[in-house]
Amino acid sequence: MKFTRRAVEHGVYVKGDIKKDLLIICLYVDDLLVAGSNPTYINEFKKIMEAEFEMTDLGKLTYFLGMEFTYTIVGLMLHQRKYAGELLKRFNMTLCNAAKGPMEANLKLMKDDSKEDADETTSKQIIGSL
Template identity: 45%
Template sequence: MVEFKESMMKEFDMTDLGKMKYFLGIEVVQFDDGIFISHAKYVMEVLRRFGMEHSNSVENPMVPGFKISKDENGIEMDGSFFKQLIGSMMYLTATRPDIMYALSLLSRRGGSHELIGFTGSDYVGSVEDRRSISGYVFMLSGAVVTWSSRK
């Protein structure tokens, strides 16, 4: 391991910062018997950003059996604020898969539920190796559900 690190430092301009502690908002703690990851710092930043730092914590992300319905007499919410909140929470599902169901219910969009697909290909399109390039994307209600790009 030390030899590899030294050879990389000779080849590339880099600095040894020691063991990784944070990566893309995820706290990483390394032990001899395993690695622990946590989003605790990111969660606190999200709570502060959306003014929820004093909210009560719960064991379940959603009350079992609870049904969400539209409040016709409710206050209209800023759509961009709501999308930012849901997007910030979706990032947490990497370490908290238990919140995925509740987030997917909250992030449902109205509209036609229309499935749209786009495809494209270029036969022998790569100039370097004359290989074909193809791809597709499928969207449901304006959100990408699957995509691929191949050479």
């Protein structure tokens, strides 16, 4: 269909020109995200794909590859609210105190010998999840 695969991201294919009729396809295993500057071209692409493959059109973008999208007055907002909530539940932190940053600025840490050492595996799981 004369798409060009992007060199930096092999799952992204582009057709057309940004000034006219741009069509962008993001492909990951069996998930397909279609975006473009011309709704007619998007619909034509979807018809071709539906004729060739068994597909379901989920409508406007709300969720893709673990990322959530919300439509606002100023545009599309990308977030991971659900994932963050699942992490808090998984590590029993739903009642933790909120903070703007990961750590208080200029905080001096000291070892508390009266407490048990933190579980190294759990700490690695939390960091890996972030």
